[in-house]
Amino acid sequence: MERWRTGCGAGLVLGGVVTNAFGWRWVFALQALAAVIIALAAVRCLPLGTQRHSRRLDLTGAGALVTAIILIVLSADMASRRGGGLTASVLIAAAVASGYLWWRRGRRHSGDAVLLDRSLLKVRGLRTAAVVASAFYFCVTGSLFLLPLYLQQVRGMSPASSGLAILPVSLAVAAAALLSGRLMKTRGPRPLLASGLLLTAGGVLLWCTAGAHSPYLGVVLVGLIVTGIGQGLAFFPAITATGLRDVPDQTHGTASALTTTALQIGSGIGPTVLAGIAQPLGSAGHATLSLPGHHLAYAAAAGLLLLIGLPVTARRNKIVH
Known part of the structure; x- marks a missing residue:
């Protein structure tokens, strides 16, 4: 997990360099090219594994579940745009229909293997x-999407410089993750998860105090370090341990995939929703977000994390104790 987060930080730096040299469209083109290369290499190099059962995958149910997830992300994107409310409502309705189809397929007593066992959703952890x-x-993800824009549009940094400026968050994550692995043995995952959420939200809230001429070595850098420590404590490995605590050993892979999928959904929705929140306070340029817009988005990001994350974690504490 530490390598995954460090890779994200390296991606921010590389994305800034590519944007600065060739333009932002090349960032997506290179990602698509990398995905194709990795897929071909996986087919060629990875072992086939062993066939443990003869059941076929329920392609209809799997397709319905994947479609529902995609439609949820797209609906969030449309809802963040002006005049996109109707389209977002249609997409949400389609997502509900696809989810219902997946749910109904899971209730069928057939010999097909399902992509996600519904019984796992009953596990509280x-x-x-x-x-x-x-x-x-x-x-x-939403905050780290907006922060380089603040550094570029408000502070006047180049894309490459703003990417390098974000790098300390990955270093803080790696350092905190090493510490959290040791604390897990004595403290358990719950205190680490709660403290990680508080630190992450607190670091994002610090950016609400950043002005147009605030020095980088002030609240910007401190916020990066604080949020990085929070991420290292909360997600590596506290939230993973929480998700696997009550899950049977044979379903650990599926449970980890479910947590990772939820992570990716939040990562996909965060930037578009927060950018949509900041956009109404934008300056004259349509592609430029104003400083008050950034502040509002950071406050919304931290507020949602505290309003959802802390109560859920607290309920989990009561159940365990």
Whole structure:
């Protein structure tokens, strides 16, 4: 997990360099190219594994579940745009229909293997991990999407410089993750998860105090370090341990995938929703967000994390104790 988060930080730096040199469209083009290369390499290099059962995958149910997730992310994107409320409502209705189809397929007594066993959703620890992961990375990814824009549009940094300026968050994550692994043995995951949520939200709230001429070595850097420590404590490995605590050993892979999927949903929705929140306070340029817009978005990100993450974590504490 530490490597995954460090890779995200390296991606921010590389994305800034590519944007500065070739333009922002090349960032997406290179990601698509990398995905194709990795897929081809996986088919060629990875072992086939062993066939443990002869059941076929329920393609209809799997497709319905994946479609529902995609439609949820798209509906959030449309809802953040002016005049996109109707389209977002249609997409949400389609997502509900796809989710219902997946749910009905899961109730059928057929020989097909399902993509996600519905019984896992009854495990409280896994539900807690999924909800917290989604809210956590809604806040983290959305905020780290907006912060380089603040450095570029408000502070006048280049894309490459803003990418390098974000790098300390990955270093803080890696350092805190090493510490959290040791604390897990004596404290358990729950205190780490709660403290990580508070630190992450607190670091994002610090950016609400950043002005147009605030020095980088002030609240910007401190916020990066504080949020990085919070991420390292909360997600590596506290939230993972919370999700796997009450799950049977044979379903650990599926449970981890569910938590990761919830994380990715929050990561996909966070930037578009927070940018939509900041946009009404934008300056004259349509592509430029004003300083009050940034502040409002940071406050919304931290507020949602606290309102969702802390109560869910607190309920989990009461259940365990």
